[in-house]
Amino acid sequence: MVIHLFMQRIHLKRIFFWPIVLGVVTLLGLVFALLEEGGFIENLSLLGLIVPIGFIIYFYWFK
Amino acid sequence: MGSIKAWAWVHKWSSLVCTAFMLLLCLTGLPLIFSHEINHWLGNETEAPDMLPSTALVSMDAVLLSAKALYPERVVQYIFRDVDENKTWTVSLGKTVVSEDDIKYVTVDARTAKVLNEPNFSDGFMYVMYKLHVDLFAGLPGMLFLGLMGLLLVVAILSGVVLYAPFMRRLAFGEIRKNRTENLKRLDTHNFLGIVTLVWALTVGFTGVINAWAELIIKYWQVDQMAEMTLPYKNLPPPTNYASIQAGIDAAKALEPEMVLGFIAFPGTAYSSQHHYGIFMRGNTPLTARLYKPVLVDAETAEVTDSRNVPWYITALLVSQPLHFGDYGGVVLKIIWLVLDIVTIVVLWTGLMLWWKKRNKYVPDIETQIRLSEAY
Numbered sequence: 001m002v003i004h005l006f007m008q009r010i011h012l013k014r015i016f017f018w019p020i021v022l023g024v025v026t027l028l029g030l031v032f033a034l035l036e037e038g039g040f041i042e043n044l045s046l047l048g049l050i051v052p053i054g055f056i057i058y059f060y061w062f063k
Numbered sequence: 064m065g066s067i068k069a070w071a072w073v074h075k076w077s078s079l080v081c082t083a084f085m086l087l088l089c090l091t092g093l094p095l096i097f098s099h100e101i102n103h104w105l106g107n108e109t110e111a112p113d114m115l116p117s118t119a120l121v122s123m124d125a126v127l128l129s130a131k132a133l134y135p136e137r138v139v140q141y142i143f144r145d146v147d148e149n150k151t152w153t154v155s156l157g158k159t160v161v162s163e164d165d166i167k168y169v170t171v172d173a174r175t176a177k178v179l180n181e182p183n184f185s186d187g188f189m190y191v192m193y194k195l196h197v198d199l200f201a202g203l204p205g206m207l208f209l210g211l212m213g214l215l216l217v218v219a220i221l222s223g224v225v226l227y228a229p230f231m232r233r234l235a236f237g238e239i240r241k242n243r244t245e246n247l248k249r250l251d252t253h254n255f256l257g258i259v260t261l262v263w264a265l266t267v268g269f270t271g272v273i274n275a276w277a278e279l280i281i282k283y284w285q286v287d288q289m290a291e292m293t294l295p296y297k298n299l300p301p302p303t304n305y306a307s308i309q310a311g312i313d314a315a316k317a318l319e320p321e322m323v324l325g326f327i328a329f330p331g332t333a334y335s336s337q338h339h340y341g342i343f344m345r346g347n348t349p350l351t352a353r354l355y356k357p358v359l360v361d362a363e364t365a366e367v368t369d370s371r372n373v374p375w376y377i378t379a380l381l382v383s384q385p386l387h388f389g390d391y392g393g394v395v396l397k398i399i400w401l402v403l404d405i406v407t408i409v410v411l412w413t414g415l416m417l418w419w420k421k422r423n424k425y426v427p428d429i430e431t432q433i434r435l436s437e438a439y
Contacts, residue, residue, distance in 0.1 A: 011232060019236075022258075022259055026263055046395050049396070053403070056406065
């Protein structure tokens with residue numbers, strides 16, 4: 001039952017913390033862009049969608 | 064580890080089956096994101112002259128007359144335009160009201176009723192990209208096949224998330240081991256890019272699957288609701304004289320004063336009946352501009368006979384379209400779509416390479432693979 005040693009909840013929390021944050025931010029971005037065009041909400045939602053791209057650039061090239 | 068082994072099997076085979084098609088969809092999707100801009104550069108887009116925004120619109124009957132004057136022997140099927148177009152209308156004319164081939168399109172200025180262009184929607188580079196993306200030039204079977212491949216992609220993504228955990232036990236988020244072997248770098252890149260773009264890829268993948276069913280969903284709606292709405296007219300002889308289409312639009316607008324005209328289906332087409340103008344109204348926000356509400360108008364009297372909101376399955380289809388195309392928020396959203404599309408290509412490619420490089424080697428079971436990947 002090696003799996004239990006490795007897959008303790010604490011590990012899962014650590015592993016999936018950032019993926020969940022990014023997932024929620026992306027989802028909010030996708031949905032909020034549907035609600036308004038050319039206003040504050042749209043800018044906020046575009047920001048949400050740019051965050052994952054920012055993560056890619058930072059972790060791949062700057063870290 | 065038994066279940067991990069099963070997930071690894073699911074991930075491997077669901078990906079392998081769909082990867083070639085997904086690469087095709089990602090590549091053909093790239094120009095389609097910018098189809099509006101590309102058509103503009105290619106000069107295929109109709110440019111209506113600038114006039115004061117307050118310039119009055121001509122009656123739709125005048126628009127219709129201009130288009131019909133070019134093809135007097137043909138019948139009008141639809142009048143439509145893009146969501147973000149407000150200066151022109153495009154009229155489609157077929158040899159019969161139900162013919163699907165050899166359709167002529169006439170774009171007319173909505174303020175002067177002057178014919179501006181006769182666009183050809185079934186020709187050129189963008190048409191090839193579109194057909195490859197939507198149905199592989201194979202009609203409905205092609206669409207459904209690509210829908211099935213999209214479903215496999217969703218399975219591959221979800222199984223990939225499950226596998227992400229054991230591969231990341233000893234790694235920090237975003238850690239890419241660039242200075243070890245090429246294969247480890249590839250593995251880390253695949254895992255990292257895959258998990259970061261997870262929600263976007265799932266959204267575009269799943270809404271693509273819904274779009275693949277569009278034709279069948281719309282057919283079902285026609286049998287289900289359209290038939291019900293036009294039932295009282297079913298056995299009446301076709302009308303002998305037709306009311307003004309502008310009068311029909313005005314009647315629809317009086318019923319839905321908050322909405323604007325989306326498109327018009329003429330009597331006998333799939334979106335109306337022999338006796339009706341199908342006036343499809345829409346809202347004004349990025350979301351509601353894509354949610355149509357049919358108003359059926361008697362083609363003889365220009366009176367509204369029925370109007371009801373579309374059922375949930377049509378709403379699901381209509382909402383899934385902007386979420387798939389990324390065309391609902393201006394050029395920045397399109398660029399985001401472009402970047403994430405390219406990232407998805409990298410995920411597909413690194414995944415394929417991870418499999419390809421070890422296809423002729425002895426491959427230990429998934430547990431040993433995970434341990435080996437950690438042993439550095």
